[in-house]
Amino acid sequence: MLRIENLCSGYGGFEVLQNISLEMGAGETVAVLGPNGAGKSTLLKVISGLLKPTSGKIYFEGRRIDGKPSHEIVEMGISLVPEGGRLFPELTVYNNLLVGAYNKRTRRHFKETLEEVFSLFPIIKERQNQIAGLMSGGERQMVAIARALMSRPKLLMLDEPSSGLAPKIVASIFEFVKEIKERGYSVLMVEQTVKKAVGLADRVYLLESGRMVFSGDQTSFLNNPKIKSSYLGI
Amino acid sequence: MLILNAVINGLLFGGVLALMAFGMNLMFGVVQIVHLAYGQFIMVGLYLVYLLTVLYHVPLLLSCVLAIIAIALLSVLCYYSVVKPLLKAPPINQLLALAGLWIVLENACLAFFGATYKGVQVVLPVLHVGEIYIAASNLIGFGVGLITLGLLYLFLNKTYTGVAIRAVAQDTEVSGVMGINSRTIYLITFVVGGALAGVTAACFVPVYAVHPHFGSAFTLLAFIIVILGGMGNLIGGFIGAFIIGVVTSIGSTLLNPEIGQIIALLICLLIIILRPQGLLGVRART
Numbered sequence A: 001m002l003r004i005e006n007l008c009s010g011y012g013g014f015e016v017l018q019n020i021s022l023e024m025g026a027g028e029t030v031a032v033l034g035p036n037g038a039g040k041s042t043l044l045k046v047i048s049g050l051l052k053p054t055s056g057k058i059y060f061e062g063r064r065i066d067g068k069p070s071h072e073i074v075e076m077g078i079s080l081v082p083e084g085g086r087l088f089p090e091l092t093v094y095n096n097l098l099v100g101a102y103n104k105r106t107r108r109h110f111k112e113t114l115e116e117v118f119s120l121f122p123i124i125k126e127r128q129n130q131i132a133g134l135m136s137g138g139e140r141q142m143v144a145i146a147r148a149l150m151s152r153p154k155l156l157m158l159d160e161p162s163s164g165l166a167p168k169i170v171a172s173i174f175e176f177v178k179e180i181k182e183r184g185y186s187v188l189m190v191e192q193t194v195k196k197a198v199g200l201a202d203r204v205y206l207l208e209s210g211r212m213v214f215s216g217d218q219t220s221f222l223n224n225p226k227i228k229s230s231y232l233g234i
Numbered sequence B: 001m002l003i004l005n006a007v008i009n010g011l012l013f014g015g016v017l018a019l020m021a022f023g024m025n026l027m028f029g030v031v032q033i034v035h036l037a038y039g040q041f042i043m044v045g046l047y048l049v050y051l052l053t054v055l056y057h058v059p060l061l062l063s064c065v066l067a068i069i070a071i072a073l074l075s076v077l078c079y080y081s082v083v084k085p086l087l088k089a090p091p092i093n094q095l096l097a098l099a100g101l102w103i104v105l106e107n108a109c110l111a112f113f114g115a116t117y118k119g120v121q122v123v124l125p126v127l128h129v130g131e132i133y134i135a136a137s138n139l140i141g142f143g144v145g146l147i148t149l150g151l152l153y154l155f156l157n158k159t160y161t162g163v164a165i166r167a168v169a170q171d172t173e174v175s176g177v178m179g180i181n182s183r184t185i186y187l188i189t190f191v192v193g194g195a196l197a198g199v200t201a202a203c204f205v206p207v208y209a210v211h212p213h214f215g216s217a218f219t220l221l222a223f224i225i226v227i228l229g230g231m232g233n234l235i236g237g238f239i240g241a242f243i244i245g246v247v248t249s250i251g252s253t254l255l256n257p258e259i260g261q262i263i264a265l266l267i268c269l270l271i272i273i274l275r276p277q278g279l280l281g282v283r284a285r286t
Ligand SMILES: Nc1ncnc2c1ncn2[C@@H]1O[C@H](COP(=O)(O)OP(=O)(O)OP(=O)(O)O)[C@@H](O)[C@H]1O
Pocket: A011, A014, A016, A034, A035, A036, A037, A038, A039, A040, A041, A042, A043, A083, A160, A192
């Protein structure tokens, strides 16, 4: 479904991602882990078209998408939940969801998609007229995920959905991610909280200062001696 | 009584000013440029109405509608020729380019229409209730201004395109990830902003005669209102327009029109010094 080959990218001559390769199949959940500044957000920005690669290729369902503008990439079925949610703060929750379904492919299915999303997040239905910027961090993150689902993505990308949230809220966010996964979406998740993210993932990648230093399934990740000592603290 | 009259007429005039400032404010909020040639668009609109009614004998209302459409098209032309090529350029380049457009439009009008005042003779009554005198032209401007602003409110809150415009203004990057092509939204914003300059011109027809330097005063006035309310803050701009309307009206009634302008500028300076984010503005977006 998604294949990344030897991707390099960065900000104005400052190279962040170096030779990244990644592969995920339809219906899979993949976690990309790494410390602060490793380039996790940068990777998701390149996939979603916010940042151009300097070299390398990205294929989505067999078609090359690297270098395409972001509004075309969402049309193809990739949706991003940015770091911190980044709702449109002055719009109502309802209008945030409306914008989520802006692309041509999904706009005419707005009503049915809205019902589906409400069935997944019943609380949002009650809050739909609230101004998004006035919600709590956990609520904002939930609406951000709902907004991304409004575009009926095949691939949902989450940038640190747990960052800055209380443990209890983090647990419920991951419950939602689990449910989304069970509904058949492919999920590409970027995280620092190793335990929760790994528990949901079919494949795990480890990113360190712009390079992929590990890829494998859950068990090989958890049993890797180097990872054990430096990330899991065992 | 004199002051009460001035306040009422100032408030009424504020309706047109609100409309005028809204156009500049919207373009700043969405495209992040200060449209320095905005008043010149209004000026061209007034010249067009003059050209159509006086020289070609087109009925006044039809001339106004044609002028509004023409200014919207002029705005599209401005977007493609001046703004779009400079979208990624430093703000100072954008400012200079639009200031260039200001000079071009002024001199084009000077060359075409000459330096004298041109106007359409519209005789509108002055209504009075007791000792309160209200110019019908102000009343029309107020009505048109508020109706147009009401329609804009519905457009920006209830339609897909309108909500997308606000989304781009609040977070251009994320709106792209939502499937919004910001370039299309910029273009639509210029069409709307241009049409608003056209409607403002139509409201000005019974009030002002036009001359080649007519536009600069209104670019400045729109800018003052936008600063007063907080740049990009549409509600702040709305309130700012009424404040400026009343202040300039009182100033002109008690002393003379120039004093009204000077007071408006002083208020603007005070705001920049004391509250740079504007009355309702937020200091910085986090
Ligand atoms: N807009 C930008 N301009 C310049 N450099 C940037 C920009 N955004 C990120 N960087 C740099 O790129 C590198 C990777 O940043 P990135 O945001 O991808 O890290 P991350 O893995 O997402 O970190 P975190 O866990 O803190 O979110 C960092 O060194 C950062 O300073």
